[in-house]
Each structure stands twice: as C-alpha cells, then as structure tokens.
Amino acid sequence: MAVRLVNKKIKAPFFVVNPKSFLFGESLMDLARHADQLAEEYPIDILFTAPLTELAIVAKECQNLIVTAQHMDNIECGDSMGRVFAESLKHIGVQAVVLNHADNPMSCSDLSKAIQRAKDVGLLTIVCADSGQEGQALAVLGPDIVLAEPTELIGSHQISDRNYVISTIEKIKKINPCVLVEQGAGIRSAQDVAELLRLGADGVGVTSGIVKAEKPIEMMKEMIEVVAIYGKKGSIL
Amino acid sequence: MAVRLVNKKIKAPFFVVNPKSFLFGESLMDLARHADQLAEEYPIDILFTAPLTELAIVAKECQNLIVTAQHMDNIECGDSMGRVFAESLKHIGVQAVVLNHADNPMSCSDLSKAIQRAKDVGLLTIVCADSGQEGQALAVLGPDIVLAEPTELIGSHQISDRNYVISTIEKIKKINPCVLVEQGAGIRSAQDVAELLRLGADGVGVTSGIVKAEKPIEMMKEMIEVVAIYGKKGSIL
Amino acid sequence: MAVRLVNKKIKAPFFVVNPKSFLFGESLMDLARHADQLAEEYPIDILFTAPLTELAIVAKECQNLIVTAQHMDNIECGDSMGRVFAESLKHIGVQAVVLNHADNPMSCSDLSKAIQRAKDVGLLTIVCADSGQEGQALAVLGPDIVLAEPTELIGSHQISDRNYVISTIEKIKKINPCVLVEQGAGIRSAQDVAELLRLGADGVGVTSGIVKAEKPIEMMKEMIEVVAIYGKKGSIL
C-alpha cells in the first residue's frame, strides 16, 4: 500500500478524474476503485474528486488517490451551518480542494483567504480560471494548480484551441512559475489528453470525456496511460 | 438495534442536536454516539446534524438518530460541481435536511423545488424562517418542519419571547396544520426546552446551548430527558 | 396632466411594459413617452419598468405611467454601497418595484422585509413566482401583485397553458384574495393578452413581445388597447 504523504506537492504530469455530480454511490465507488488501482500501478499523481458527501467513503477505501473536494468555503470551524471547512476535509482524509469552479464562484477576497486556510491545514489547492488573464490574477494568490478552462467550453466536445492553451500556460507561469497549469474542457479521448500535454499542460482534468464515454473505466485507463507514458518520456510523446 | 424506517414521519415532541460547524472529527462523533444512545433509550425522535463532509460517518455509526444534513442544494445528479444533492444524501444514510438556514439562504423558487426533490427520494425537510409571516409562507410549500427563529437571536443567550413563540406556532398551523413547528435560538438549559414545549413547540433545536455548555454531553442528556418526559406526560409538564 | 396619486392601489385590468435591459437611452425614452401617452388616453393602470439608472429620467418625463423599478434590495439608507433602497426610489418618483425576479432572486426572509420596506415608503410591490405553489407562498407576504410565470417560459414564444394560468390564479387568490395576479412569459400578440385576461389574469406583463416586435410601439399600443377594451367590457371580450 502506498503511503499517503502529508502536504505532498503534486508533480507534473498529473491527471484529474472529476466525476462532478454525475456519479454517486456504487457507480462512483466503482470508478474510484479502478482509479485507485491505476494510481498504484503508475507513478503519476491522480486526483479524484467526489461529491462532498461521499469524500469520506472514497478517502477511506482509496489509499493511492489524491482525494479532492469539489469545493470549500472560506469559513473556519465554528458558528456556521451547512458549509465546507478545511479542518473537516483534512480530518476525513481529503488532500486537495477545487476552489472557484463556475458552479461555486468565489470573490477574490474569499478565494485568497480560502487558499490560505487550505495551506494552513495541509490541503492542496486547484483554482479555476475562465481566461488566461484571470489565470494570471489567480496565480498571484499562490495556489498549487490553476485550472484554465473557458466556461463556455465546459461540457463541450471541443478542447480549447492550441493558441489559447499555449498562451494561457505561458501567461500564468510568467506571473508565478511555481504554479502548475491544468487544462480541461472538451476532452474526449486519450489523444486529446496527449495533445494538451504536448502543448505544455502540467496536468489534464476530465469529466464528460469519462462519465459519458461508452466504457468509462476503459476510457479513464487509456487517458491515464497516456499521462504515464508522457511522464516517462517527456516531450517526445 | 432500532430499525431505520424509510420515509418515517417525525412525531412531536422531537429534539434536534445541531452542532453546526463547532465540532468535527472525534469530538463530533463523541457527541453523536451519546445522542445515539439516548435515541435508543428514549422513545422520541432525535435529529442530529453534522457537517456535510462527516454525515456518512455519523450515519454509519449511529443507527438510532435521524441523521440530518445542514444544507442541500436544488440540483439534481449531473453536471454540477461541489454542490449537495438529494440522491447522494439518501445513499449515505441521511434521513433529513435543513433548508434555507441563514447561512445558506435559498430563493423561494429553489426552496420549493428542493423540498420536492427531498420528498422524491424520501428525505424529511426542516425549513428555517425568520419570522411568523415567513414561517407561514414556507408552510405553504409543505415541509415536514418549520424552524421559526428570528435571525437576530441565533447564538444569543435569550429564547424568543412567549408571545412570539405562541403566535408564530398559531400562524403556521393555521396555514398548514400538518407542519411541525420547531423553536430554537437562545436555549441554554433544560428549563428553556421545557418552556418552549409548554408554549406549544413541537420540537426544540439547540446549538450553542450544548456545544458551549461546560459539560456538553450532560447538558444534551438533560435536555433530551425533558423532551422525553414531556412526550410521556404531555402538557402537565 | 394626470395627478400622480400617492400609495394608489393598482386596479385590474392593468398592463406592464417591461423592457428589461433591452432598451436604454433614447430608444427607452421613446417607448416610455408613447406608453405615457397611452396611459393618459386610456383609463387603465400602465406600469413601465426601466433600468435602475434611468428611472429618474423616465419618472421626470412621464407623469401618467406607474414608473417601476426592476429590483430593490432589502437594505435601508446607510452604510451600504451600490445597492437599491426604497427611500431613494421614492424620492426620484418611482411608484412600484419588482422583487424576486429570476435575475435577482431573494431569500424569503429578504423578500418579506423588502415588501415591508416598500410599503413603509409607499411603493407598490410586484413579486415574481415560478409556480402556483410558490405564488401561494409569496401571496402570504402581502405584495400588491404576484407575477406567476414559470422561469422556463421567460423569453419563449409560448404563453403558459390555460390550465396553468387558471389554477395558478385560483390558488393564489385562495391564499390572499387581495393580491392581483399578473401573467407574463411568451406573449407575442394582442390576442395572447386578451386570452390571458379571459382566463382570469388581473394584468399582463410583456417584454420580448414588444421589444422584439417588428414595430414595438404599435405592438404595445395594440396590446394596451385590448386591455382598455377588456377593462370597459369585462369578460365579454
């Protein structure tokens, strides 16, 4: 069994399985267990997100995944009701959080404080940006990963165009070279994953491309294999 | 072990232990286990809320409590990220949800739909109102319980005044006699609990009165005993 | 020149010209001036909404319209920035406010208080509901008008179906017979307006049907004439 590191750093190339709210219960666990096996098999970081309510179950069963919350609020433990706080996430075994997704937009002030709260308890942060310029602004706040995907492409069948991908990565790294850049949106095949890595993405995140695939588990496997090969060979992919 | 009923109705008098986000991890589970024991011992309904992220753990260990989510969104299973949906709550063993708390205000339209979603999967609903008139409006939407507490008293050291309590209950029942009325806010002792039941509350919910008590578990026990006695003897308490 | 009444009650049948944010500047004023003339000519109440920023100009020029704000916040005059408060609206000559539109959803608590604030300074209130049941809930709060239109029909080419219209009006009046019921959504012609009045609507509100008509001013005129005729003859229309 892989040892779960505290406050580990993500290393490129990484892969994010993000089933959003498409899956829950047994179908979620089935995907999670297969992802966990792949994370044991391949020497790459695999992040796996789950609905807030099922994170504890995923974290308990899957020792090799970087279990990731789909949202966290800028609140501390205390007089607040029904919101998500860092200490509880850490306690149940979560290792990373997605912040500022289009479904849970945060003000820049809340986002800045939430990143700090996450760091304080040892959670990695992935923040979502809608454009290269927004990605630059968010990179200033010092998250681990910036996910740069135009909102209008989420759920679409088309990956961001080459120029967008290249210029976005360049812009973000210029502001903060420590930040990893994830690309998502519109990925439908292992070829799309490879293409984004070739263009310079540090990691790739997929939702529809997996959950709406004819054979989700096999699709996930193919995509992760591409990342693993790329991780080994680097840019000659 | 008590059998967990599907779609059971809450019966008065009931008690709600609502630790909000004051507790998590072991201190939360400690309170939950003691509440669970009391729920086995006494023939009254005890609802226990927990942070979204720890509901699965509470539900797994505590068979006698009505495990209650502190919030649920008006979304369905699908393309949504980091929000709380009925199917997942039901799957992990949650039996009730609090909706429209001051920390998670909902539009009337979302609230109306969320109540329906909860009913569809078999979750009980507790909706929060800020005044008697708002309580009446929300009673129209057909929740199981209306929690009528003025926002300005939340966390205070003073229970709502007698007239407010009596008139609120009367107003809400006039609109929808099937709705149970919970009172909360400012409860600091078993005497406060008894007073609210005497004034006609169907149930009582407590946060600060327990988590900030010198001995939280004993305070909770005293409060629940009062409810149990009241349940047996009725208004002669 | 018609005298502008303070705290007047709307009387049925009424008509609402709601250009939303489709018009501003001269094209807005052009529509407003024509509506104002029609309001002088016909003995019916014509409400005219405008963007918050241009209400003062419309109110200054149009003495016969019931100038209506498209939103108001639940705040009082004081330490708040960039939000809309009742006293300022009243000062600039506004006579009514729309609350809880799908573009500015309010919690039930805020809505209840905002209705009260509006009453306190003498503004009429139109609250938006998404369904018959929500309309009932909002009728409890005592607004002057409930606008009952399913969000999914806003901007569409189809009016709400007969049964929805009839049952919605019935439900709302049952809870609060003093409330007027407005119907909107999908109205494209004077015939649609007549149909809704025949089905029992107290008033009709139109956006796309006017601003997207080939000849907006003529379309508005036709619609208002139908309302005026209906007001005279009643149900024999």
Next chain:
Amino acid sequence: MAVRLVNKKIKAPFFVVNPKSFLFGESLMDLARHADQLAEEYPIDILFTAPLTELAIVAKECQNLIVTAQHMDNIECGDSMGRVFAESLKHIGVQAVVLNHADNPMSCSDLSKAIQRAKDVGLLTIVCADSGQEGQALAVLGPDIVLAEPTELIGSHQISDRNYVISTIEKIKKINPCVLVEQGAGIRSAQDVAELLRLGADGVGVTSGIVKAEKPIEMMKEMIEVVAIYGKKGSIL
C-alpha cells in the same frame, strides 16, 4: 464650465467622495454641488459616487465631478432585469464605476469581464481589494484604480497602519505600475488624508469621515484642499 473629457485618465493625487447610501435626495445633491464647485476651483480629479438611482441627476447637474457608479454588473444590454450595465451608465453621464466592493463582491471571472465592458464603453474602473495580495491579483486585470482597504477597517475610526499602506502600494505597483492605488477606511480628518498621500497613496476615498462629520461640507472642503496642496507641492507636504 469645464469640458467633460471622454476616456480621460485619472491623475494623482485624486480624491473620492463616497457617500454610499448614507445620503439621497436633497442632502446628496447638496454635497454633490459643493463637491462640484471644489472640482471647478481646484485642478485635481474629484470622483463622486451616488446611489445607482440618482446618478443621472448628479451627472446632469455636476459638470466638474467624475460621477462614479457604486457598482456595475457583468452583463450586457439585453435580456436581464434589474441589473446595472455599462451602456446605460455611460448614457446618463457616468464616467467611472466601483467594482467588487464588499457589498457587491464579484467572482474574479465576472470582475475581469466587467472591467473589459467598462473599458469598451469608456468608463474608468476602481476595483476594491481586501489585502495587498488581493490588490496584486486585481492589478493583473488592468483596472484604472485599485482601492486597497481591509474590509475590517471599513467604517472604523482608524486608518490602515503605515506599513500596510506602504507595502500594499509597493506590491500593487510592482505587478502593474500603471495602476493608481487609492487608500480609504477610517479616515477622519484632513490630517489622515495628508498622511496617506505622504505614504504614497495616489488618491484617497472617504465615506464616514465626511457624512458623519459635524459639518460634512466643510470637512470635505478641508480634505480636498489638502489633496490640492499636495498635488501642487508634491511630497514636500
């Protein structure tokens, strides 16, 4: 009468009179007229904010002020109701907008797009930041002015401490030297204004310090005079 320039750039040192929602109607216009006179008298830029509903009136009467909206939404002219859009602001004579104030927090994505919309129609932008780091992030988005005031000091009786002011300005200019830095929060006298300019602020904005002063107009005059003197003499103040 001063000619109103289109797309003018603000020059340091500038002053912002920000009555928020403390004033409306005649008391607002009285302050505005005096501010307008000072703007004619002194060769410095004076921005004056007003409630959304009274901007048109202020802009019509006050030719020398840079009339400033307290908020603007990221929407375009069209199918939206009760929200604030750039074209209408421009049409009524507004020249600048405050974005992301604590009372109207915006997601980074909305903020980035709203700044662009403002630029497209020729409105200056002032964006609010809660900390030096957030100020840096927002400076990336290219606003004209960043207002850097810790939310906890808004309305207090104490200006931000020297180190905070100096380091905030330095941080923001490092990211984007074209951005002007405004300081606010806790300013109670002309001395406070002078102190902030000496510490390097490009401009100063005041709410409570004016509206809660014994003699608001005289206080405003004193503060503006200090800015004018500073503008003439520079750092020897």
